[in-house]
Amino acid sequence: MVYNAATGKAKPVEEEIITEENVYDRPDETVGFFPTQVLYDGYVSAFLLIACSVLSYYSPAPLSEPANTATVDYVPRPEWFFFFYEQMLMFFPGYALISFGAVAIPTVFIVLLFALPWLDRGPSYSPMKRPFASVIGVLVIVTVLLNMLLAVSRIINFPGQ
Amino acid sequence: MIGRARSQAADASKFVVDWMEHRTGVVTHMEHFLYEPVPKRGAWVYTLGSACLFLIALQFLTGILLLFYYVPTTDHAWDSVYYIMNDAYFGVLIRGIHYWSANFLMAVIGMHMAQVFFSGGYKAPRELNWVVGVVLLLLVIGLAFTGYLLRWDQDGFWASVVGMKIGSYSPFIGGATIHFLLGGDTVGPATLSRFFAIHVWLLPAAIAPLIGLHLYLLRRHGVFGSESEYTERLAKLHETQRLEEYSRLEMGDDPYDDDDDRYGDNGSRNGRE
Numbered sequence: 001m002v003y004n005a006a007t008g009k010a011k012p013v014e015e016e017i018i019t020e021e022n023v024y025d026r027p028d029e030t031v032g033f034f035p036t037q038v039l040y041d042g043y044v045s046a047f048l049l050i051a052c053s054v055l056s057y058y059s060p061a062p063l064s065e066p067a068n069t070a071t072v073d074y075v076p077r078p079e080w081f082f083f084f085y086e087q088m089l090m091f092f093p094g095y096a097l098i099s100f101g102a103v104a105i106p107t108v109f110i111v112l113l114f115a116l117p118w119l120d121r122g123p124s125y126s127p128m129k130r131p132f133a134s135v136i137g138v139l140v141i142v143t144v145l146l147n148m149l150l151a152v153s154r155i156i157n158f159p160g161q
Numbered sequence: 162m163i164g165r166a167r168s169q170a171a172d173a174s175k176f177v178v179d180w181m182e183h184r185t186g187v188v189t190h191m192e193h194f195l196y197e198p199v200p201k202r203g204a205w206v207y208t209l210g211s212a213c214l215f216l217i218a219l220q221f222l223t224g225i226l227l228l229f230y231y232v233p234t235t236d237h238a239w240d241s242v243y244y245i246m247n248d249a250y251f252g253v254l255i256r257g258i259h260y261w262s263a264n265f266l267m268a269v270i271g272m273h274m275a276q277v278f279f280s281g282g283y284k285a286p287r288e289l290n291w292v293v294g295v296v297l298l299l300l301v302i303g304l305a306f307t308g309y310l311l312r313w314d315q316d317g318f319w320a321s322v323v324g325m326k327i328g329s330y331s332p333f334i335g336g337a338t339i340h341f342l343l344g345g346d347t348v349g350p351a352t353l354s355r356f357f358a359i360h361v362w363l364l365p366a367a368i369a370p371l372i373g374l375h376l377y378l379l380r381r382h383g384v385f386g387s388e389s390e391y392t393e394r395l396a397k398l399h400e401t402q403r404l405e406e407y408s409r410l411e412m413g414d415d416p417y418d419d420d421d422d423r424y425g426d427n428g429s430r431n432g433r434e
Contacts, residue, residue: 017401018394018397018398018401019398020398023391023394023395023398024385024391024394026198026383027200027201027202027386027390027391027394028201028202028390028391028392028393028394029200029201029202029390030198030199030200030201031198031199031201031204032195032196032197032198032199033194033195033196033197033198033199034195034196036199036201036204037199037204037207037208038195040204040205040207040208041208041211041212041215043208044208044211044212044215045211045212045215048212048215048216048219048262048265049215049219049258051261051265052219052257052258052261052262052265053254053257053258055257055261056253056254056256056257056258056260056261057253057254057257060246060253060256060257061246061253061256061257061259061260061261062260062316063239063242063243063246063312063314064314064315064316065314065315066239066240066313066314066315067235067239067313067314067315067317067318067319068315069318069347069348069349071315071319074315074319075319076315076316076318076319076320076322076323077316077320078320078323078324079264079305079309079320080264081264081267081268081305082305082306082324089327098327098330099330099331099332099335102327102328102330102331103328103330103331103332103335104332110295110299113295114292114295116278116283116291117283117284117285117287117288117291117292118288120281120283120284121284121285124281124388125280125281125282125284125385125387125388126281126387126388126389127279127280127281130281133278134279137275137278137279141275
């Protein structure tokens with residue numbers, strides 16, 4: 001939107017000729033960041049803060065017994081956001097494969113994440129118009145969620161292992 | 162009387178605001194910052210990014226408060242966390258918020274990334290903001306990993322041992338990296354000190370300026386919500402392109418039409434004369 005420094009108000013924009021170059025210059029409808037978007041952000045932040053506060057009393061942050069380096073049979077659990085990673089390692093057992101599953105695959109994945117903007121350079125934004133990227137994205141999400149589910153079911157099945 | 166006090170107060174605040182504006186330009190900057198036009202339709206979806214920012218701010222705040230009691234030594238780490246949870250004022254709340262907002266942060270970062278991915282928000286000219294975002298993700302994962310050891314309880318301790326064992330399988334750099342993190346050959350006092358330094362100094366110091374860069378790049382190119390924000394403009398563009406196509410056909414630029422002089426097949430205009 002054209003900003004008029006003198007009045008501090010947005011100037012009415014005259015009939016603009018839309019071309020391939022300027023079609024994404026500004027959205028159809030805009031609102032001021034303040035107050036509309038700030039208000040929405042505030043609602044979400046307030047909800048999160050209340051949720052954290054309530055949870056910290058209903059389900060306090062865990063603290064198990066003091067660390068004992070002499071223990072030999074303790075089965076540690078990673079935090080839930082590492083479940084999928086831990087589960088993935090189950091598919092690469094033994095010395096020969098573990099470095100592949102633990103390091104090589106994640107490294108390739110992170111490199112692909114960094115390179116994503118240069119791998120997908122097509123002009124369309126909508127996920128429907130770039131099916132390859134969308135399918136890969138959905139597959140990644142499904143894989144992560146399935147691995148998490150597998151890890152959770154393994155932990156419920158074999159609590160002591 | 163009240164009216165006079167009010168007008169005096171108004172004058173005083175105007176004086177302060179003008180004084181600050183004259184010296185720092187803060188009012189103009191705030192105006193520019195706050196009245197930025199942003200896309201309207203998906204406003205709720207675009208709160209994911211600011212939710213990440215808010216949760217990281219909570220991490221910084223509660224983390225600083227935890228530092229008032231936490232002791233990063235193997236003898237006292239667990240005891241100090243126990244003290245925070247049982248005796249310190251609002252200890253349960255502060256550690257609880259640190260713990261739960263970290264958990265929420267991982268989930269919200271995932272949703273934020275998915276939203277940007279599926280809306281194509283990483284496309285030119287916003288590539289570098291995606292790259293900065295991936296670096297931020299890795300830093301947050303590092304913070305989550307180093308934070309787990311600090312409570313020095315059985316869970317955190319052994320999970321970190323396993324984590325570092327996995328890391329030691331990295332080809333070439335694995336051994337050296339793990340030796341550096343451990344500060345020796347086994348998990349011990351040096352490990353706790355290093356994890357503490359990394360968790361409260363190194364990674365937060367790296368994450369803060371990168372968040373600034375993330376926000377700067379966001380403002381520089383504007384919020385890109387999704388293609389649906391541009392539906393009408395795209396429809397107009399396609400309409401213009403269609404009309405252009407028609408007029409080109411009418412002007413006789415149609416490649417399939419070799420009857421350029423519009424005299425049909427009855428010879429050319431020259432032939433008729």
